[in-house]
Structures are given as C-alpha cells and as structure tokens.
Amino acid sequence: MKTRGLIDIAELTTQEIDELMLVASDIVENPERYAEKCKGKKLATLFYEASTRTRLSFESAMLDLGGNVIGFSDAQSSSVSKGESVSDTARTVACFADIIAMRHPKEGAPLVAQMSVNIPVINAGDGGHNHPTQTLTDLFTIKRELGHVDHLVIGCCGDLKFGRTVHSLVTAMSRYPGVRFVFISPDELRIPEHIRAEVLDAKGISYVETTSLDDVMPELDILYMTRVQRERFFNEADYLRLRDSYILTQEKLKPAKEDMRVLHPLPRVNEISIAVDSDPRAAYFRQVKNGKFIRMALILKLLSENA
Amino acid sequence: MIIGSIHDGIVIDHIPAGRAMELYSYLKLGELDCEVAIIKNAVSGKRGKKDIIKIGAPIDLNYDILGFIDPHITVNIIREGKRDRKFHPTLPETIIGLVKCKNPRCITSCEQELPHVFCLTDRENSIYRCRYCETKAEKHTL
Numbered sequence: 001m002k003t004r005g006l007i008d009i010a011e012l013t014t015q016e017i018d019e020l021m022l023v024a025s026d027i028v029e030n031p032e033r034y035a036e037k038c039k040g041k042k043l044a045t046l047f048y049e050a051s052t053r054t055r056l057s058f059e060s061a062m063l064d065l066g067g068n069v070i071g072f073s074d075a076q077s078s079s080v081s082k083g084e085s086v087s088d089t090a091r092t093v094a095c096f097a098d099i100i101a102m103r104h105p106k107e108g109a110p111l112v113a114q115m116s117v118n119i120p121v122i123n124a125g126d127g128g129h130n131h132p133t134q135t136l137t138d139l140f141t142i143k144r145e146l147g148h149v150d151h152l153v154i155g156c157c158g159d160l161k162f163g164r165t166v167h168s169l170v171t172a173m174s175r176y177p178g179v180r181f182v183f184i185s186p187d188e189l190r191i192p193e194h195i196r197a198e199v200l201d202a203k204g205i206s207y208v209e210t211t212s213l214d215d216v217m218p219e220l221d222i223l224y225m226t227r228v229q230r231e232r233f234f235n236e237a238d239y240l241r242l243r244d245s246y247i248l249t250q251e252k253l254k255p256a257k258e259d260m261r262v263l264h265p266l267p268r269v270n271e272i273s274i275a276v277d278s279d280p281r282a283a284y285f286r287q288v289k290n291g292k293f294i295r296m297a298l299i300l301k302l303l304s305e306n307a
Numbered sequence: 308m309i310i311g312s313i314h315d316g317i318v319i320d321h322i323p324a325g326r327a328m329e330l331y332s333y334l335k336l337g338e339l340d341c342e343v344a345i346i347k348n349a350v351s352g353k354r355g356k357k358d359i360i361k362i363g364a365p366i367d368l369n370y371d372i373l374g375f376i377d378p379h380i381t382v383n384i385i386r387e388g389k390r391d392r393k394f395h396p397t398l399p400e401t402i403i404g405l406v407k408c409k410n411p412r413c414i415t416s417c418e419q420e421l422p423h424v425f426c427l428t429d430r431e432n433s434i435y436r437c438r439y440c441e442t443k444a445e446k447h448t449l
Contacts, residue, residue: 085418108414108439112421127412129440 038067045071151178327358
C-alpha cells in the first residue's frame with residue numbers, strides 16, 4: 001500500500017479536514033488523553049531553511065503526544081552540505097524515524113522525499129508552493145474563533161500575488177458553502193489569474209477585489225493579513241505610496257464587526273500595529289497555538305493510517 | 308515534389324507546420340537505419356500548412372509526445388503498401404523525461420537525476436503540470 005503523507009492540502013477530503021479539526025478540538029479539551037499516543041515514535045524535522053513557528057510547532061506537537069524528535073534546522077549542519085540528494089537524506093532518516101516533517105526552499109522536495117520512503121512525509125513548506133499545515137491551522141483557527149467555517153466573508157489583505165498561504169486558504173475555504181472573498185491589495189499584488197479562474201470562477205464563488213481596506217472592513221468576518229514586501233514593487237515610490245494603507249491599526253479596526261477576527265500567518269513586520277495585539281479580535285497568536293493542536297491531530301492520523 | 312510511397316512503415320501526418328524537426332529529434336528518428344522523409348509546409352486543406360514525417364519501417368514509437376504537441380496529429384500505419392490503421396494519439400496521463408520543467412525554484416532544477424515528469428491536469432485544454440512544482444508545461448519549449 002502506498003504510504004500516505006501530506007504534501008498538498010488538496011489531498012485531504014473536506015470530511016478528513018473536518019475530522020482533523022474535531023480531533024484537534026478534543027486535544028485542546030483533553031490533552032491528557034493524548035499525552036502518550038505516540039510513545040516510542042519519532043518525528044524527524046528536516047528543515048532546510050529557517051523557521052521558528054513551524055518547526056517548533058511540529059516538535060511541540062510530537063512531544064505533547066509523548067513521542068520524540070530528531071532532525072536538523074539548518075541544511076549546513078547535515079549531509080546536505082556535502083551534496084546529498086533529498087531522496088537519499090529521506091531514505092536515511094526513514095531508517096530512524098516514523099514520520100518526517102520537511103521544509104525545503106525548492107518546490108516539490110517533500111514530494112520527492114515521500115516518493116522515496118515508506119513512512120509519511122508532511123510538507124512543512126516548499127518554497128512558495130505549498131504549506132498545507134498552515135492552511136489547516138488557518139481553518140482550525142476560524143473554526144475555533146467563530147464556531148464554523150462556512151457562510152463567512154473572508155477578507156485577504158496585502159500581498160495576494162506571492163502569498164502562498166492566501167492561495168491555499170482560498171482553495172481550501174472554497175470547499176465550504178456560502179463563503180465569499182474580499183481581496184484587498186494594490187494592483188501590483190492582486191490575487192493571481194489562475195486562482196480566480198481555476199478556483200473561484202470554476203466553482204462560481206463570489207468575490208470582489210479592492211484596493212481599500214477601509215471600505216470593506218465593516219463587512220468582514222475574517223481579515224487575513226499578509227505582509228506587503230518592498231521587494232515585490234517595481235519602484236520605491238509605489239511601495240511608499242501603498243505601504244501604509246495596508247497596515248492594520250486600532251483606528252482602521254474601529255468599523256469592524258465585534259466578532260470579526262484578524263489572522264496572520266506570521267512573522268509580521270509592520271503590517272499589524274502592536275497596539276492591535278490586545279484587541280480581542282486579534283487572533284494571530286491564538287492561531288500559532290492552534291497550529292500545534294492541528295499538527296498533533298495530523299501526526300496521529302498519518303501514523304495510525306500507515307501503522 | 309514527389310516522395311515515394313512506403314510499403315511497410317509509418318506516416319505521421321498533420322503535424323503543425325514547422326514542428327517536424329522537433330518530433331524527429333524527440334522520436335530519435337536520426338538513429339534509424341531505414342528511410343525517413345520530412346516534408347515541411349505541405350498543403351493542408353484544414354490548416355493551410357502542415358508537416359509530415361514518413362518512416363520506411365514498422366518500428367515501435369513512443370506516441371506520447373505526439374498527443375502532447377497536438378492531438379490533431381494523425382498516425383497512419385502502413386502494411387504491404389496499404390493503410391492498415393489510422394489514429395490520433397491520445398493525451399498521455401504523464402510525460403516522463405521529454406519536457407523539462409523551466410521553474411528555477413523546482414526541485415528538478417538542482418537534483419539532476421530526478422526525472423522530469425508532467426501530469427495531465429486539464430484534458431479539455433491539454434494542460435500538463437510538473438509533478439513536483441505544478442508549473443504549467445510550455446509546449447513551444449520542449
């Protein structure tokens with residue numbers, strides 16, 4: 001039987017995502033029930049590039065399941081620096097570990113790893129391509145904060161062109177009924193045509209595009225913020241002109257609904273004012289915590305499926 | 308121009324004009340000992356111009372690439388001077404090793420031994436995407 005990991009969020013059915021969220025919720029409520037579920041199991045975190053949240057989240061998830069963690073957080077400290085292929089590294093690690101979480105700057109590297117081993121591989125981010133556990137984290141956060149993931153108005157703000165988290169979130173949320181999107185970005189960083197054509201238009205999902213965050217703030221249930229990066233602009237003047245309009249401040253948040261929630265995949269730089277952190281609508285640090293619980297649920301699912 | 312008919316072999320017809328040499332190269336026809344004729348810019352009723360390749364031996368060919376280049380290409384199998392079979396190549400589910408992924412961020416760009424694999428993701432529009440990074444295959448850059 002083919003070993004099943006998680007390379008792309010599209011590999012999970014809506015039912016499976018809902019089940020993962022149920023398990024994650026149960027873990028939140030009853031952590032002691034799960035404290036030894038992975039006793040004797042090892043997670044290998046193979047991080048070929050820097051990460052704070054994702055790696056520590058995976059490692060904490062495995063430790064909270066009673067398992068152990070091995071791995072590297074810098075390709076220079078592994079045989080990769082000697083030119084070892086992804087496939088060979090994965091095969092070597094599979095001799096020691098029961099499950100792998102891999103982050104790699106090259107797109108498709110975790111898939112190559114999964115094709116080489118018979119233990120599950122979880123894609124922890126491959127370049128600008130996929131980051132399925134971030135999407136699960138986002139969905140789980142919306143579920144926990146608002147109680148449901150359907151019939152919502154999702155505002156995505158900032159760099160919608162290069163932001164992989166937005167693309168995955170839009171793709172995943174588009175499975176649920178009654179979801180509407182508001183895309184807030186400068187013209188230079190609009191949501192790509194292929195997402196509009198292949199996901200939104202193909203499924204008949206309603207969306208609007210705007211350059212003004214202020215205009216749409218009152219109608220949003222979720223505001224998913226991303227960073228507008230200087231290097232994405234063709235000229236400095238455009239960047240300076242647009243930069244501040246996508247910085248979320250307490251003032252900008254005033255017309256928002258009381259139960260609206262602000263999410264951000266983090267790290268942030270300056271796109272959300274620190275003063276917003278104390279607003280109950282700011283959910284981004286709770287989002288980080290949720291990431292651990294949904295990763296625990298995912299590790300459990302993949303280890304039990306491939307047992 | 309007169310090109311003699313073949314007794315046993317293959318005629319690949321309705322190749323988009325100007326692409327016969329590309330196919331000649333991909334099908335490795337240069338390695339054959341038999342007669343091979345390339346006709347460029349032949350008159351086509353439907354398309355104005357087309358290319359044709361005639362191969363003077365009943366060899367096994369990898370037809371996958373034909374469907375990828377253009378599903379309107381026709382393959383005629385000739386036996387004892389008569390057309391034994393005519394078919395359009397179908398779109399293959401995967402194309403392995405024939406098309407290179409051009410995405411510099413793809414894992415295939417740094418791991419030389421990995422086969423370049425493209426999967427059919429949209430049959431209606433004949434769209435193939437890299438198995439690893441999902442970059443769309445560009446048909447003019449085989």
